[in-house]
Amino acid sequence: MSDSNTPSVSAPLGLAAVADAPVLAHVTRGDFVECVHRATLVALDADGAELFAHGAVREPIYPRSTNKPLQALAMVRAGLDLPPDQLALVCSSHSGEPAHLDRVRSILAGAGLSEADLRNTPDLPLDPAERTRWTREDLPAxxxxxxxxxxxxGMLATCVINGWSTHDYLDVDHPLQRAIEATLAEVTGETVAATAVDGCGAPVMAVSVTGLARAFGALAAADPETPEGRIADAIRSHPELLGGTGRDVTALISGVPGLIAKDGAEAVYAVGLADGRGLALKVADGGAGISAGGQRARPVIMAAALRRIGVEAQVLEDQSEVPVLGHGQPVGRVVAVGV
Incomplete structure (x- = not known):
């Protein structure tokens, strides 16, 4: 029994979207369910109405890198004018392969800048082969x-175009970041619920999976001549630059005509279809790496969701499960349930 003099304790912001998320994936070893992954998932029609939903789909989450195409949209609206291959890099969480890094250098050079102007966190490439090469050659992060x-x-180039300062482009009150916040609010149909610092140092802004699904559906259905359509065209035409060799997001975009998608840290995923339908999910146990924690369930759940709304493609069969290994051999799988 609570005492009337006891102060009420409100739940931490963000908890509602993950605390009671339903189980949407099983991890088996043999015929034994070894663990589960809980997720929040929504699918919307072209008018924004729910086709189906699991969990607290209107509660805010941090979309992490899933926001990148929406951040890129703000840049294009602010005057960033790049060819599709370079624009795909602005939307990307690339693997650090030579094709990726060469284009990043080109974006910077086109703005009269260099690698020294970048303010994101130093790291080694995501691609295993490139990471191994950098380590072997003693190349620093x-x-x-x-x-x-x-x-x-892309952020730096946008600042140069607009005459904005470049040394502080990551500050939340910088004109670039204010423009990104305004664009994110517009295309998701939501007020940004919270802002923090992403893993790369840029501001990350919270919206719901419903807002993400709405935004991605709108991007995918946009006229190719609009800023939104330019973003979608860049993603569709260069999925290998959005992700990289062997990445599930690259395979999904390549395998479903008209589809756009973006993955993010902590197991966030959003998809837009050419007819305006949108889907988004957040696996509750997250994971920062591209296959860590709930990330292994992310493509599996999305594949099941796309099949549920009638999308048919071989890539969805290929991504319908992820093998669980024992002694180097498949002994179980990650599969979607209840989607």
Missing amino acids: SPLGQNCSGKHA
């Missing part, structure tokens, strides 16, 4: 090699 360098190069 760098902002260029970090997976967000394309976004940061």
Whole structure:
């Protein structure tokens, strides 16, 4: 029994979206369910009405890198004018392969800048082969090699175009970040619920999975001549630059005509279809790496969700489960349940 003099304790911001998320994936070893992944998931029609939903889909989450195409949209609206391959890099969480890094350098050079102007966190490439090569050749972690360098190069180029300062472009009150917040609020149909610092040093702004699904559906259905359509075209035409070799997001975009998608840290994922439908999910137990924690369930749940709304493609069969290994051999799987 509570005492009337006891102060009420409100739940931490963000908890509602993950604390009571339903189980949407099983991890099996043999025929034994070893663990589960809980997730919040929504699918919307072209008018923004729910086709189905699981969990607290209107509660805010941090979309992490899933926000990148929406951040890029703000940059294009602010005058950033890049060819599709470079624009795909601005939307990317790239793997740090040579094709990625060469284009990041080109974006910077086109703005009269260099790698020294990047303010994102130094890191080694995500791609295993490139990471091994950098380690073998004793190459230091760098902002260029970090997976967000394309976004940061785009941010810097946008600042140069507008005459904004570049040394403080990551400050939440910088004109660039204010423009991103306004664009994010517009395309998601929501007020940004909270702002913090992302892993790369840029502001990360909280909206719901419903807002993300709405925004991605709108991008995917946009006229190609609009800023929104330019973002979608860049993603569709260069999925290998949005992700990289062997990445599930690259395979999904390549395998479903008209689809756009973006993955993010802590197991966030958003998809837009050419007819305006949108889907987004957040796996509750997250994971910062591209296959860590709930990240292994992320493509599996999305594949099941896309099949549920009638999308058919071989890539959805390919991504319908992830193998669980024992002694180097498949002994179980990660599969979607209840989607």
